Structures are given as C-alpha cells and as structure tokens.
Amino acid sequence: MDVAQLLGDRSRATILAMLADGPHCVCEFAIALGARQSNVSNHLARLRQAGLVRSTRHEANGRLQYYERDEAAVEAARTALSTLLR
Amino acid sequence: MDVAQLLGDRSRATILAMLADGPHCVCEFAIALGARQSNVSNHLARLRQAGLVRSTRHEANGRLQYYERDEAAVEAARTALSTLLR
DNA sequence: TTGACCCATCAGCCGCTGCTGACATATCCT
DNA sequence: AGGATATGTCAGCAGCGGCTGATGGGTCAA
Numbered sequence: 001m002d003v004a005q006l007l008g009d010r011s012r013a014t015i016l017a018m019l020a021d022g023p024h025c026v027c028e029f030a031i032a033l034g035a036r037q038s039n040v041s042n043h044l045a046r047l048r049q050a051g052l053v054r055s056t057r058h059e060a061n062g063r064l065q066y067y068e069r070d071e072a073a074v075e076a077a078r079t080a081l082s083t084l085l086r
Numbered sequence: 087m088d089v090a091q092l093l094g095d096r097s098r099a100t101i102l103a104m105l106a107d108g109p110h111c112v113c114e115f116a117i118a119l120g121a122r123q124s125n126v127s128n129h130l131a132r133l134r135q136a137g138l139v140r141s142t143r144h145e146a147n148g149r150l151q152y153y154e155r156d157e158a159a160v161e162a163a164r165t166a167l168s169t170l171l172r
Numbered sequence: 173t174t175g176a177c178c179c180a181t182c183a184g185c186c187g188c189t190g191c192t193g194a195c196a197t198a199t200c201c202t
Numbered sequence: 203a204g205g206a207t208a209t210g211t212c213a214g215c216a217g218c219g220g221c222t223g224a225t226g227g228g229t230c231a232a
Contacts, residue, residue, distance in 0.1 A: 008094035009190075013170060020172055026209060039191055041210055063199045063208045074171050081167045084099060085160050086106055095220080112179060125221055127180055141179095149178045149229050 001050055003077040004084070011035060012043050016069065019053065023068040052077065087136055089163040090170070097121060098129050102155065105139065109154040138163065 007013050011033050018024055018032060029040045044067060047053045051073045058064035093099050097119050104110055104118060115126045130153060133139045137159045144150035 002094065002096075004090055004099065005094035007167070007170065008088065008091035010088075011190085013090065017170060017172075036192065037209070038193075038211080042190080045210075057199085061200080061208090063206095065209060078168055078171045081093070081171075082164055084093065084103060085164045085167075086103075097220085122222065123179070124181080124223075128220080131180075143229085147178090147230080149176095151179055 001046065003050070003052075003080055006046060006050055006052070007081075009043070011039070012047060015040075015043060015047065015067075016052065016074070019067065019069045023056075023066045025058070025064045025066050027064075029067075087132065089136070089138075089166055092132060092136055092138070093167075095129070097125070098133060101126075101129060101133065101153075102138065102160075105153065105155045109142075109152045111144070111150045111152050113150075115153075 007016070014033060015029055018029065026037060026040055026044065029035075029044070030037050033040065044053065044055070048055065051070055053067050053069055055065050055067050058066050093102070100119060101115055104115065112123060112126055112130065115121075115130070116123050119126065130139065130141070134141065137156055139153050139155055141151050141153050144152050
C-alpha cells in the first residue's frame with residue numbers, strides 16, 4: 001500500500017506521530033484515538049504490513065503488545081514523500 | 087482537506103509530479119493518466135482548493151487552461167509531511 | 173454569428189475503506 | 203485448571219471518494 005494513502009487516515013497519522021517519542025501499546029492508541037481496540041489493531045496491521053512499525057511483547061507484562069517505528073522505513077517514507085513533491 | 091489524503095490518490099500524485107517540470111494543461115493530464123476530462127478537472131479542483139496549484143489561461147491559445155504548482159504551498163506541504171513523520 | 177474546442181461543475185453510480193461486534197488466541201494471575 | 207486481560211482476525215455494514223456522462227460557460231476560427 002502506498003505511504004501517502006496510509007498517512008491519509010487521521011488515526012494512522014496520529015499513531016505514527018505518537019510513536020515518534022517511543023513505543024506504545026495498543027490500548028494507549030485506543031484511548032488516545034477514542035477508538036475500539038479492534039479498530040486500532042486493524043490500523044496497526046496496515047502499518048505493520050507496510051513495514052513502518054514492528055511489534056514486540058513487553059518484558060514484564062507479556063500480555064501487552066508494544067509497537068515501535070521502524071526508523072529506516074520511516075526515513076524512506078519521508079524521502080519518498082519529499083521526492084514526490086520534488 | 088489534508089495534504090496526505092490528497093497525495094493518497096495516484097492520479098493527484100501523478101499530476102503534482104508532472105507539474106514539477108513546469109505548467110501543463112488539463113488535456114495533457116488526461117492523456118497521461120488515461121482518464122476522462124471531467125475526472126481530471128475534479129482532481130485539479132481539489133488541488134486548487136488546497137492551494138497547491140493555480141490555473142492561468144494560455145497566452146496564445148486562451149482555450150487552454152494551464153496549471154502550475156504553488157511552490158510555497160508545496161514547500162509547506164513537504165515540511166508538513168516531514169514533521170508528521172518526525 | 174456559428175460551430176468547434178477546452179474546461180468546470182454537478183448528480184448518480186459503484187467500489188473501496190474504515191468502523192464495529194463477535195470470536196479466537198496468547199499471556200498472566202490465582 | 204480456570205478466569206481475566208490484551209490483542210489479532212474476520213464478516214458485515216455504512217459512508218466516503220473516485221469515476222462517468224451530461225450540461226453549461228468561455229474562447230477561438232471561419
């Protein structure tokens with residue numbers, strides 16, 4: 001899926017912005033967005049499929065799934081968008 | 087309308103990319119995109135409404151409507167997208 | 173003026189996409 | 203084991219957005 005199309009959704013854009021300052025779990029996104037958990041999971045699945053984020057389990061609490069940005073992919077996306085408007 | 091959402095469409099992204107090397111008329115976009123004239127006009131109206139492009143009539147042939155990018159707005163969009171992935 | 177050309181706008185249709193609810197899975201606690 | 207918590211996945215629905223055809227306005231040539 002195209003990067004710009006991914007960012008076209010407000011929820012996904014907010015998620016990526018939140019991930020700028022470190023990892024977060026799914027429930028945090030759900031609260032911040034005021035959305036259901038399944039909804040957030042769907043968005044994260046898109047972002048995961050695009051390679052922009054990856055998920056890891058929390059060390060202490062294995063029930064929590066923590067998401068972090070793939071900085072290399074984000075950097076690539078940033079340059080891709082920049083060259084698109086070159 | 088959001089900039090990322092505008093770029094999410096392939097047609098509009100192509101139009102903006104084509105405008106990188108100077109102005110073009112509507113018919114040129116239609117040919118390049120393989121789309122109908124009304125379709126292209128709709129996309130250009132969106133881009134116009136967003137302030138990313140502006141239209142001027144051709145000097146020699148007044149029937150041709152030429153579109154050019156608003157470089158200031160494009161630059162603003164570029165930085166907006168860049169900070170979104172900051 | 174008449175016709176041809178180029179474009180903008182609009183209503184309508186249709187496909188895509190986000191959202192939801194239900195269910196399955198995984199992990200932790202008791 | 204059994205229940206609670208956190209998440210992933212999926213079918214279904216509703217709304218949005220892109221595409222089209224029709225129509226009207228603006229411009230040029232004859």
